[in-house]
Amino acid sequence: MTFTCPIEIVQLLVSPSHAYFGRSKDGPAADVRTQLPSSVEVVTGKGIRGDRFFGVQAHTEAAITFLAVEAWETAVAEANALHPDDEPWDGDVSVARRNIVVRGLELDPLRGEDFVIDTGDGPVLLRGGRPAHPCAWMDSMVVDGTRKALIGRGGLRTAPISSGTLRVGPGVVISPVPLDPARAALSVRRAQPLPRG
Numbered sequence: 001m002t003f004t005c006p007i008e009i010v011q012l013l014v015s016p017s018h019a020y021f022g023r024s025k026d027g028p029a030a031d032v033r034t035q036l037p038s039s040v041e042v043v044t045g046k047g048i049r050g051d052r053f054f055g056v057q058a059h060t061e062a063a064i065t066f067l068a069v070e071a072w073e074t075a076v077a078e079a080n081a082l083h084p085d086d087e088p089w090d091g092d093v094s095v096a097r098r099n100i101v102v103r104g105l106e107l108d109p110l111r112g113e114d115f116v117i118d119t120g121d122g123p124v125l126l127r128g129g130r131p132a133h134p135c136a137w138m139d140s141m142v143v144d145g146t147r148k149a150l151i152g153r154g155g156l157r158t159a160p161i162s163s164g165t166l167r168v169g170p171g172v173v174i175s176p177v178p179l180d181p182a183r184a185a186l187s188v189r190r191a192q193p194l195p196r197g
Protein backbone atom coordinates (compact mmCIF):
# COMPACT_ATOMS: atom_id res chain seq x y z
CA MET A 1 0.00 0.00 0.00
CA THR A 2 1.20 3.52 -0.78
CA PHE A 3 0.05 6.97 0.30
CA THR A 4 0.08 10.10 -1.85
CA CYS A 5 0.65 13.49 -0.28
CA PRO A 6 0.40 16.76 -2.26
CA ILE A 7 3.31 19.06 -1.41
CA GLU A 8 4.96 22.26 -2.57
CA ILE A 9 8.70 22.79 -2.94
CA VAL A 10 9.18 26.30 -1.59
CA GLN A 11 12.91 26.61 -2.19
CA LEU A 12 15.85 24.68 -3.64
CA LEU A 13 19.38 25.47 -2.47
CA VAL A 14 22.65 24.45 -4.12
CA SER A 15 26.02 25.52 -2.78
CA PRO A 16 29.43 24.29 -3.96
CA SER A 17 30.98 24.72 -0.51
CA HIS A 18 30.07 25.05 3.15
CA ALA A 19 29.19 28.48 4.49
CA TYR A 20 29.16 27.54 8.18
CA PHE A 21 32.38 26.18 9.63
CA GLY A 22 34.74 27.15 12.42
CA ARG A 23 33.44 29.46 15.14
CA SER A 24 30.10 31.12 14.52
CA LYS A 25 31.30 34.34 16.15
CA ASP A 26 33.70 34.74 13.20
CA GLY A 27 30.77 34.78 10.78
CA PRO A 28 30.00 32.65 7.73
CA ALA A 29 32.33 32.22 4.79
CA ALA A 30 32.03 35.28 2.57
CA ASP A 31 32.84 33.70 -0.80
CA VAL A 32 30.22 30.93 -0.95
CA ARG A 33 28.20 31.12 -4.18
CA THR A 34 24.85 29.87 -2.92
CA GLN A 35 22.21 29.40 -5.62
CA LEU A 36 18.45 29.23 -5.22
CA PRO A 37 17.56 27.64 -8.58
CA SER A 38 14.11 26.86 -9.91
CA SER A 39 15.17 23.24 -10.56
CA VAL A 40 17.91 20.80 -9.59
CA GLU A 41 19.33 17.62 -11.08
CA VAL A 42 19.36 14.67 -8.70
CA VAL A 43 21.90 11.93 -9.51
CA THR A 44 21.63 8.38 -8.19
CA GLY A 45 24.03 7.71 -5.35
CA LYS A 46 25.59 11.19 -5.55
CA GLY A 47 23.08 13.89 -4.63
CA ILE A 48 22.28 17.24 -6.27
CA ARG A 49 24.66 18.18 -9.07
CA GLY A 50 26.75 21.21 -8.06
CA ASP A 51 26.07 20.91 -4.33
CA ARG A 52 28.71 20.60 -1.61
CA PHE A 53 27.59 17.04 -0.75
CA PHE A 54 27.53 15.79 -4.36
CA GLY A 55 29.49 12.56 -4.65
CA VAL A 56 31.14 12.95 -1.23
CA GLN A 57 31.62 9.41 0.07
CA ALA A 58 30.98 10.36 3.70
CA HIS A 59 27.61 11.87 2.78
CA THR A 60 26.27 9.27 0.33
CA GLU A 61 23.49 8.25 2.71
CA ALA A 62 22.67 11.87 3.55
CA ALA A 63 23.40 13.77 0.34
CA ILE A 64 20.12 15.70 0.08
CA THR A 65 18.61 17.56 3.02
CA PHE A 66 14.93 18.41 3.45
CA LEU A 67 13.27 20.95 5.74
CA ALA A 68 9.56 21.54 6.32
CA VAL A 69 8.92 25.28 6.03
CA GLU A 70 6.23 24.94 8.71
CA ALA A 71 8.88 23.67 11.15
CA TRP A 72 11.21 26.55 10.26
CA GLU A 73 8.50 29.18 10.68
CA THR A 74 7.44 27.74 14.02
CA ALA A 75 11.03 27.61 15.33
CA VAL A 76 11.76 31.17 14.22
CA ALA A 77 8.55 32.41 15.87
CA GLU A 78 9.47 30.62 19.13
CA ALA A 79 12.99 32.10 19.07
CA ASN A 80 11.73 35.60 18.28
CA ALA A 81 9.29 35.34 21.21
CA LEU A 82 12.28 34.98 23.55
CA HIS A 83 13.34 38.53 22.57
CA PRO A 84 10.14 40.62 22.72
CA ASP A 85 12.04 43.93 22.86
CA ASP A 86 14.07 43.23 19.72
CA GLU A 87 13.05 43.65 16.11
CA PRO A 88 11.83 40.17 15.05
CA TRP A 89 14.01 38.33 12.57
CA ASP A 90 12.32 37.94 9.18
CA GLY A 91 12.97 34.19 8.91
CA ASP A 92 14.72 33.81 5.51
CA VAL A 93 14.71 30.00 5.18
CA SER A 94 17.84 29.91 2.99
CA VAL A 95 19.83 30.56 6.19
CA ALA A 96 19.00 26.98 7.22
CA ARG A 97 21.08 25.74 4.24
CA ARG A 98 18.79 22.79 3.49
CA ASN A 99 18.67 21.63 -0.13
CA ILE A 100 14.89 21.20 -0.37
CA VAL A 101 12.42 23.29 1.61
CA VAL A 102 8.95 21.82 1.35
CA ARG A 103 5.45 22.77 2.47
CA GLY A 104 2.82 20.20 3.46
CA LEU A 105 5.13 17.27 4.20
CA GLU A 106 5.58 15.50 7.52
CA LEU A 107 9.22 14.38 7.34
CA ASP A 108 9.81 12.23 10.42
CA PRO A 109 7.81 9.14 9.29
CA LEU A 110 10.04 8.97 6.19
CA ARG A 111 13.11 8.03 8.27
CA GLY A 112 14.22 4.60 7.11
CA GLU A 113 11.71 4.59 4.23
CA ASP A 114 12.03 4.76 0.46
CA PHE A 115 9.73 7.43 -0.95
CA VAL A 116 9.08 9.14 -4.27
CA ILE A 117 8.86 12.85 -4.96
CA ASP A 118 7.57 14.11 -8.30
CA THR A 119 7.30 17.77 -9.30
CA GLY A 120 6.25 17.15 -12.88
CA ASP A 121 9.37 15.72 -14.53
CA GLY A 122 8.91 12.17 -13.35
CA PRO A 123 9.52 10.36 -10.06
CA VAL A 124 12.71 10.68 -8.03
CA LEU A 125 13.24 7.91 -5.48
CA LEU A 126 14.88 8.82 -2.17
CA ARG A 127 15.69 6.92 1.01
CA GLY A 128 14.99 8.71 4.27
CA GLY A 129 17.91 8.65 6.69
CA ARG A 130 18.82 10.39 9.89
CA PRO A 131 17.50 13.73 11.10
CA ALA A 132 19.25 16.89 9.94
CA HIS A 133 20.06 18.37 13.32
CA PRO A 134 20.37 22.14 13.71
CA CYS A 135 23.81 23.53 14.47
CA ALA A 136 24.95 26.30 16.81
CA TRP A 137 25.22 28.61 13.80
CA MET A 138 21.45 29.05 13.86
CA ASP A 139 21.70 31.17 17.01
CA SER A 140 24.17 33.56 15.40
CA MET A 141 22.60 33.61 11.92
CA VAL A 142 19.00 33.98 13.10
CA VAL A 143 18.43 34.85 16.77
CA ASP A 144 19.41 33.26 20.10
CA GLY A 145 17.16 30.31 20.80
CA THR A 146 16.71 29.22 17.18
CA ARG A 147 18.90 26.13 17.49
CA LYS A 148 16.96 24.91 20.52
CA ALA A 149 13.63 25.63 18.81
CA LEU A 150 14.75 23.58 15.78
CA ILE A 151 15.72 20.49 17.79
CA GLY A 152 13.50 17.66 16.62
CA ARG A 153 12.31 19.64 13.59
CA GLY A 154 15.57 20.46 11.77
CA GLY A 155 14.79 18.32 8.74
CA LEU A 156 15.69 15.00 7.17
CA ARG A 157 18.78 13.71 5.37
CA THR A 158 18.13 11.50 2.36
CA ALA A 159 20.00 9.38 -0.19
CA PRO A 160 19.07 9.54 -3.89
CA ILE A 161 18.10 6.09 -5.17
CA SER A 162 17.21 7.31 -8.67
CA SER A 163 18.07 10.27 -10.88
CA GLY A 164 15.74 13.00 -12.06
CA THR A 165 14.73 16.64 -11.85
CA LEU A 166 12.98 18.43 -9.00
CA ARG A 167 11.43 21.87 -9.38
CA VAL A 168 10.12 24.65 -7.18
CA GLY A 169 6.34 24.47 -7.11
CA PRO A 170 3.65 21.85 -6.60
CA GLY A 171 4.35 18.14 -6.51
CA VAL A 172 3.49 14.89 -4.81
CA VAL A 173 5.21 12.53 -2.42
CA ILE A 174 4.37 8.83 -2.65
CA SER A 175 5.17 7.08 0.60
CA PRO A 176 4.82 3.55 2.05
CA VAL A 177 3.65 5.14 5.31
CA PRO A 178 0.83 7.62 5.98
CA LEU A 179 1.86 11.27 6.29
CA ASP A 180 -0.02 14.06 8.06
CA PRO A 181 0.82 17.57 6.76
CA ALA A 182 -0.70 19.03 9.95
CA ARG A 183 2.26 17.51 11.84
CA ALA A 184 4.97 19.09 9.66
CA ALA A 185 5.89 21.71 12.29
CA LEU A 186 6.04 19.36 15.28
CA SER A 187 9.23 18.66 17.17
CA VAL A 188 9.86 14.90 17.18
CA ARG A 189 12.62 13.48 19.34
CA ARG A 190 13.53 9.84 19.12
CA ALA A 191 16.37 7.50 18.25
CA GLN A 192 18.66 8.00 15.24
CA PRO A 193 17.75 6.28 11.96
CA LEU A 194 14.95 3.82 12.17
CA PRO A 195 15.92 0.25 11.39
CA ARG A 196 14.96 -0.83 7.87
CA GLY A 197 12.36 -3.60 8.03
